[in-house]
Amino acid sequence: MRIPTCLFTAVLSVLFAAVSSGADVALRDVIDQEIRSVWQHEELTPPGPADDAAFLRRVYLDLIGIIPSYEETLAFLNDQTKDKRARLIDRLLAHPRFGVHQADVWDLVLFGRIPASNEARTRDGFKRWLVQQFNDNVPYDQWARAILKAEGNTVDQGAPMYLVQYERNPEAATIAITQTFLGVQLQCAQCHDHPFDHWKQTDFYGMAAFLVRLRAVSVGKKGRETKWVVAEHSSGEIMFTGPAADQEPGKKGKPIPPRFLDGSELVEPPLPKDFKEPRNFPSGKMPPKPRFSRKNKLAEWITARDNPYFAKAVANRIWGQFFGRGLVHPVDNLSQNNPSPFSGLLQKTADALRKHNFDLKWYIRELCNTQTYQLACAGPVTEAKPRWFERARVRPLSAEELLESWRLATGYDNVARRAGKKQPDGRFYGVTWGYMLRFFGQPDNGVGDFQGGLSEHLYLNNGELSQLITRESGGLYDAILKSTDPWSKRVERLFLSILNRYPTPAEQKKFVSFLTADDRQSDRLADAIWVLMTCSEFRFNH
Amino acid sequence: MKKFCTPIEHVSRRAFLKGTFGTVTGGLLMNWGGLWHAAENVKNERKHCILLWMNGGVSQFETFDMKPGRPTGGLFRPIQTNVTGIQICELMPNIARQMDKLAVIRSMHTSQIDHPGGIHLMHTGYAATANIRYPEIGAIMAKYLGKEESDLPDFIKISSQGNSGAGYLGPKYQPFNLDHSGNLPPFSLSRLDPQDELRRHELRQFVEGEFAKKHKVETARMHQEAYEGVRRLQRAKAVFDIEDEWEKYRDRYGDSKFGKRCLLARRLIESGVAFVEVGQSSYDTHADNFTGHKGLLPPMEQAWAALLVDLEERGLLQSTLVVWMGEIGRTPRINNRSGRDHYVRAWSTALAGAGIKGGQVYGATDKDGIDVKDNPVTEGDFFATIYKAVGINPKKEHYQGIRPIPIAPFGSKVVDELLRS
Numbered sequence: 001m002r003i004p005t006c007l008f009t010a011v012l013s014v015l016f017a018a019v020s021s022g023a024d025v026a027l028r029d030v031i032d033q034e035i036r037s038v039w040q041h042e043e044l045t046p047p048g049p050a051d052d053a054a055f056l057r058r059v060y061l062d063l064i065g066i067i068p069s070y071e072e073t074l075a076f077l078n079d080q081t082k083d084k085r086a087r088l089i090d091r092l093l094a095h096p097r098f099g100v101h102q103a104d105v106w107d108l109v110l111f112g113r114i115p116a117s118n119e120a121r122t123r124d125g126f127k128r129w130l131v132q133q134f135n136d137n138v139p140y141d142q143w144a145r146a147i148l149k150a151e152g153n154t155v156d157q158g159a160p161m162y163l164v165q166y167e168r169n170p171e172a173a174t175i176a177i178t179q180t181f182l183g184v185q186l187q188c189a190q191c192h193d194h195p196f197d198h199w200k201q202t203d204f205y206g207m208a209a210f211l212v213r214l215r216a217v218s219v220g221k222k223g224r225e226t227k228w229v230v231a232e233h234s235s236g237e238i239m240f241t242g243p244a245a246d247q248e249p250g251k252k253g254k255p256i257p258p259r260f261l262d263g264s265e266l267v268e269p270p271l272p273k274d275f276k277e278p279r280n281f282p283s284g285k286m287p288p289k290p291r292f293s294r295k296n297k298l299a300e301w302i303t304a305r306d307n308p309y310f311a312k313a314v315a316n317r318i319w320g321q322f323f324g325r326g327l328v329h330p331v332d333n334l335s336q337n338n339p340s341p342f343s344g345l346l347q348k349t350a351d352a353l354r355k356h357n358f359d360l361k362w363y364i365r366e367l368c369n370t371q372t373y374q375l376a377c378a379g380p381v382t383e384a385k386p387r388w389f390e391r392a393r394v395r396p397l398s399a400e401e402l403l404e405s406w407r408l409a410t411g412y413d414n415v416a417r418r419a420g421k422k423q424p425d426g427r428f429y430g431v432t433w434g435y436m437l438r439f440f441g442q443p444d445n446g447v448g449d450f451q452g453g454l455s456e457h458l459y460l461n462n463g464e465l466s467q468l469i470t471r472e473s474g475g476l477y478d479a480i481l482k483s484t485d486p487w488s489k490r491v492e493r494l495f496l497s498i499l500n501r502y503p504t505p506a507e508q509k510k511f512v513s514f515l516t517a518d519d520r521q522s523d524r525l526a527d528a529i530w531v532l533m534t535c536s537e538f539r540f541n542h
Numbered sequence: 543m544k545k546f547c548t549p550i551e552h553v554s555r556r557a558f559l560k561g562t563f564g565t566v567t568g569g570l571l572m573n574w575g576g577l578w579h580a581a582e583n584v585k586n587e588r589k590h591c592i593l594l595w596m597n598g599g600v601s602q603f604e605t606f607d608m609k610p611g612r613p614t615g616g617l618f619r620p621i622q623t624n625v626t627g628i629q630i631c632e633l634m635p636n637i638a639r640q641m642d643k644l645a646v647i648r649s650m651h652t653s654q655i656d657h658p659g660g661i662h663l664m665h666t667g668y669a670a671t672a673n674i675r676y677p678e679i680g681a682i683m684a685k686y687l688g689k690e691e692s693d694l695p696d697f698i699k700i701s702s703q704g705n706s707g708a709g710y711l712g713p714k715y716q717p718f719n720l721d722h723s724g725n726l727p728p729f730s731l732s733r734l735d736p737q738d739e740l741r742r743h744e745l746r747q748f749v750e751g752e753f754a755k756k757h758k759v760e761t762a763r764m765h766q767e768a769y770e771g772v773r774r775l776q777r778a779k780a781v782f783d784i785e786d787e788w789e790k791y792r793d794r795y796g797d798s799k800f801g802k803r804c805l806l807a808r809r810l811i812e813s814g815v816a817f818v819e820v821g822q823s824s825y826d827t828h829a830d831n832f833t834g835h836k837g838l839l840p841p842m843e844q845a846w847a848a849l850l851v852d853l854e855e856r857g858l859l860q861s862t863l864v865v866w867m868g869e870i871g872r873t874p875r876i877n878n879r880s881g882r883d884h885y886v887r888a889w890s891t892a893l894a895g896a897g898i899k900g901g902q903v904y905g906a907t908d909k910d911g912i913d914v915k916d917n918p919v920t921e922g923d924f925f926a927t928i929y930k931a932v933g934i935n936p937k938k939e940h941y942q943g944i945r946p947i948p949i950a951p952f953g954s955k956v957v958d959e960l961l962r963s
Contacts, residue, residue: 116672172672185944187673245953333944377757384761394759435728442713450761453713454695457772458729507752514745527742535749536762 027352027366034345035372035389046390047376052077053501054542055085055374058392060500061541062322063092063368065101065398067405070476070497077502089368093361099135100427102360103127104400105321108444109180110147110162113437116172119216120165125225129158140314140358141303144181148299150230155222163295164228167216170208170238178207181302183313183334184261191244197335205240206259210266210298212238213290217281231287232295235277258294260301262308268292309334311350311358318360319349322367324385324393377542384450394542396450399440401541403428406533409498410468411475418474431464450540460534469529471522481525487512498532589861589896589932590811591683593819594804594846595702596868598826599660601882602890603872604835605631606646606903607911614874614910617832625901633839636847642901643850643859643894645960649905650871651918652886657826658705660869660886665704667925667950674942677709679925682949683817684715686934692771693778694815700724700803702821703869710942714768717819722799724782724806732776743773781813782806795848798841804849811853811862825868829879850894859895863931867891874911888914891924897931899962922954930956 039046050058056076060068068076076088092098107127111120120126133143143159150160166173171190178184188194189204213233220227237255241247258266269292281287302310312334320331327342327349328334340346349363356362367373377392384394397405407413407430416423423429428436439456443449471477476497480490491511495503503511515524532538601616608631609615620629623641630638630646637644654663663669666676677685680697688696695718697708708715719727732739750766784806795801800822807818822842827834846866853859871889872882888907894900905917919927926936929949936950948954 114675166672169672175673179943187943187945330943335944338944377759380758382758382760382763384759394757394761396761449712450764451712451714453716454718454768454771454775455713455716455727455729457769458727458775460769461772462729462732504752507749510745510748514741523738527738527745531742531746531749535746535753536757536765537749537753539765540759540761542757542759 027349027363028369030348030352031345031366032371034342034348035370038341038388039390042388044388044390047378049371049374050376050392052085054376054392056088057500058541059085059089059092059368061397061401061405063089063101063364064095064097065104065401065404066097066408068500069408070493073496073500085374086369089365093365096135098361099131099133101400102134103130104398106130108398109317111165113441113444116165116169116176117167119167119226119228120161122225123154123158123161125153125155125158126161127158134360137359137361140360141305141310142358144310144314145299145303148177148181148302149296153219153227153229155225155227160228160230163211163214163230164216166211167214167230170211170214171204173211173214174204174208177211177298177302178261179332181313182261182307182309183316183328183332184309185333185335193243196337201243202240202256203259203261205238205256206265207261207298209238209256209258210294212236214295215281215287217285217287218283219286220284229287230295231281232290232293233277234271234275234291258297260298266294266297268294305354311354312346314358314360315350315353315363316346318363319346319367322364322373323389324395325387392542394450394540396443396540397440397538398444399433399436400428402440402539403430403433403436405538406430406465406468409476409533410470410529411477411479411497412468412470415470415472415474419472430468435459435463465530465533466526469526469533471526477525477529481522487516491515494528494532498529499537587861588689588814588816589687589863590815590858591679591687591817591863591865591896591928591932592807592811592849593679593702593817594842594864594866595704595819595821596825596842596866597661597703597821598657598824599868599870599872599884600825600838601827601831601835601872602648602888603874603882603911604633604831604839606890606892607648607888607907609874609909609911612910614876614912616876618835628901628903631839633835634843637843640847640850640894643854644892644900644902645894645898646890646892646903647905647919647924647957647960648888648890648903648907649914649916649918650886650889650891650924651914652870652889652921655870655884655886657869660884661703662705663921664867664869666706666709667921667954670706674945674947675709676706676947677711677715678704678706678717679928680704680717680817680819681708681711681715682929682934683932685711687816687932689814689816690767692814693774694781694810694813695775696816698810698815698817699819700806700821701799701823702819704819710940710947720782720806722803724784724803726779726782730775730779778813781809784809791848791852794852796841796844798845800841801845801848804845805852808849808852808856808858811858812856827872828877828881828883831872831876831880831882833880853895861896863896863898863928864894865891865928866893888912893928893931893960897933897961899960902959904957904960917957917959919957920954922951923957926950926954927957927960931961 056073057067060066076084107130111123115121146159147162150163151157152160154161154164163173166176175187178186186199186204186207189199189201193200213236215231216228217231218226219229239253240256241251241253271291275291301307316326316328316334317331320326327346328338328340353363372389375392377394379391381391386393404427412430413423439459469477480494483490488508491503491508494511495501511528515521515528603609603614603616604618608620608629610620619632621632621635621638623630623638625641628641652663654660654669659670665678668676680699684696697715697717698720699717700720701722707717753762784802787805788802791805795805803820807820810818822838825838850859850864853862871885873885876882888911905919906915907913908915929936934949936954936956937948939946939948
């Protein structure tokens with residue numbers, strides 16, 4: 001059985017090579033062909049494509065971080081044109097919420113729910129800036145460079161906040177930057193030479209040497225936001241004292257010069273003889289530029305077109321965002337010691353992304369248009385993130401996605417609009433945002449590893465959801481209760497509004513009988529809405 | 543060892559409840575309390591742990607490492623315990639009578655001298671770092687000693703500190719926090735009429751069932767299991783209401799809030815909870831150290847002693863490790879406000895119960911309590927010993943990304959002398 005399959009695969013890959021050597025095969029087709037050949041090799045039979053409703057909800061959540069409205073759902077399901085999925089993807093990529101949602105995802109990648117230092121706890125300036133980068137489709141290498149160069153302040157420019165959180169912590173900065181931007185795991189080499197990778201402790205400290213001179217300086221306020229800038233000294237070295245196991249108190253160590261991960265040392269001009277380093281940078285005053293910026297050299301090296309890690313790291317991370325796991329997994333470990341059957345495909349996607357000048361909208365458009373992304377979420381595989389991408393992945397909605405989707409489903413914002421009430425500031429109102437973060441704030445790793453926990457259900461069962469199930473005019477509850485349609489029609493609307501699909505006949509029957517069982521329709525209706533808002537089908541993107 | 547068991551032990555508790563009380567739709571009526579308790583009252587070999595947390599840092603000089611007649615000795619006198627040759631502070635007469643159960647460590651030597659750092663250290667065994675979120679001892683115990691289908695959470699804290707929670711172990715092992723009076727955390731109580739809740743539950747079960755037919759994915763299953771766990775918790779919540787038992791036990795545990803918390807901890811352990819942490823504030827006696835300890839220790843030590851006796855009488859002490867500690871010790875030097883400051887070069891903790899060889903003092907400090915003289919115990923050694931005592935391999939590794947992190951820090955040594963062989 002195995003031999004014919006291998007033969008078949010061999011033939012296929014020859015065919016495939018012929019195709020891919022052609023000039024203009026779209027990336028989406030390259031991906032589908034390569035994934036399909038792996039399925040054949042592994043003797044997998046994936047389910048067919050997702051139906052329209054499943055695709056609609058999935059792509060709304062993935063691209064703009066919110067479910068579609070009742071009207072949008074109906075319009076899409078009734079649309080009979082052939083290319084409606086591709087057109088929907090284009091529409092969502094151009095949606096102002098695209099940047100908002102992608103910035104939510106990347107903000108967590110860069111800061112987590114608990115950033116490395118308190119200064120970064122509120123970072124509205126950074127988030128505003130990041131939303132803009134996505135909506136203007138600024139090439140990724142450009143905005144990544146801006147984050148690492150950290151020019152300007154954290155309020156008017158925004159980008160410096162990333163490095164502000166690592167002030168006086170060059171070791172943590174080294175770990176985070178290499179992992180996030182390069183997919184390189186250096187952390188083991190902080191204390192000892194890496195046990196199964198080729199990284200040495202001196203590689204770690206060579207990178208940390210680029211970051212050791214950074215300081216965060218507050219230069220004023222705008223409203224309630226503090227303006228931080230990243231200042232850089234012109235001197236100061238990282239000291240290396242050997243393996244952690246051999247440490248002794250008072251050991252001085254020797255300075256390690258800055259060295260890039262590819263082994264090349266940074267060439268630095270010598271400081272003038274009479275140069276005097278300021279002891280500190282007083283707050284309230286714009287700090288002077290360094291004589292020579294190590295940080296900027298690092299930013300340029302990381303984001304250079306020919307950096308061997310940079311394009312692969314971002315291609316893999318974004319792949320993971322849409323497919324649950326990276327082509328190489330975990331998404332931020334591209335080590336040779338972490339082999340993957342898909343590493344060839346990753347190289348191709350990374351090359352294509354580089355060729356398209358790090359145009360993320362283009363890349364995301366290609367991913368969402370693949371048949372692989374549009375697979376049904378069915379079949380015998382129980383893994384949330386199928387290893388061979390042979391089924392759509394299942395990820396939990398983030399706290400942001402949940403709250404905004406709940407509000408949209410129940411018509412909460414509609415009610416306020418109709419009543420002429422002013423919406424509260426920000427995006428996260430209706431329930432207590434602190435509770436949402438506490439109960440739904442994890443995972444924050446960008447690929448969505450779900451873990452069940454009691455506390456989220458205590459909140460769902462006994463918490464504040466009833467506040468969102470508004471009974472006023474303009475909301476879903478009111479529309480259903482006041483409707484003169486038969487209950488079967490009203491149940492349809494419930495499902496279309498909350499789960500973005502029609503109910504099955506069995507569901508329709510069950511809900512109609514639930515809602516009409518006695519004269520307490522008003523309580524029953526709130527219960528039915530609650531059930532659809534808290535069930536697994538709502539909790540996950542599938 | 544031969545074991546006698548009642549017929550009820552041969553039926554799983556859930557099967558028992560389902561068979562008896564399941565309705566046609568498989569739903570369960572809630573709030574009928576009481577019954578689960580008898581069923582759960584099964585003694586088994588599963589290990590548990592209670593951590594008595596002396597927040598702020600209790601003084602070793604006023605508890606277990608007396609230096610009478612020395613300039614660092616302070617005001618109190620040592621008294622004899624029920625173990626020949628071991629003396630402890632006169633403020634702890636009840637504990638003195640339970641000394642045969644205790645293993646006192648007089649040679650703690652740890653690395654974090656401030657409160658947040660010490661609280662993190664002595665809850666996780668690790669110093670806090672920016673890149674890794676370490677799980678607390680309670681989360682580790684819940685993971686390895688807890689059971690999946692329990693009615694109750696396996697990591698419960700009563701009025702206690704700890705700043706890292708489940709860490710990288712994730713939301714499943716987050717602590718379930720009760721306040722200083724043992725009240726449940728927000729949103730624990732259903733306000734719905736039980737019949738209404740059951741109806742809503744049935745509709746939800748139907749919806750979940752339809753989803754599960756098409757989606758065999760494990761995350762949906764976990765989501766559904768946690769939901770069911772919460773419904774079981776509603777049934778089990780009577781265990782948190784100690785008023786009925788308090789009448790009977792008040793004199794033994796002492797009429798104090800800490801006493802109530804300890805009784806609650808015993809009830810929770812008895813009901814199968816893996817780990818309970820009970821906190822007492824506030825030992826940070828930079829001023830008036832002696833009045834402070836004179837006020838704090840008597841109610842604490844009475845409840846602690848009562849807890850040990852109560853667990854023993856119920857046959858639970860051999861399966862329940864009771865850990866007593868704060869995050870730091872206090873200075874030998876008495877400052878000009880009659881206070882003692884933070885000190886981690888040499889201080890004391892105590893263990894009892896599961897796996898512990900009682901009636902001993904391990905390690906020693908010099909004549910003024912300034913340095914460890916014999917057998918220093920680091921935070922890592924301490925945690926390795928605790929985990930070993932309840933049967934968890936302290937060398938077992940969890941992976942954070944690609945990095946292996948052992949349960950107790952790399953290089954920690956189990957102190958075998960503290961353990962029953």
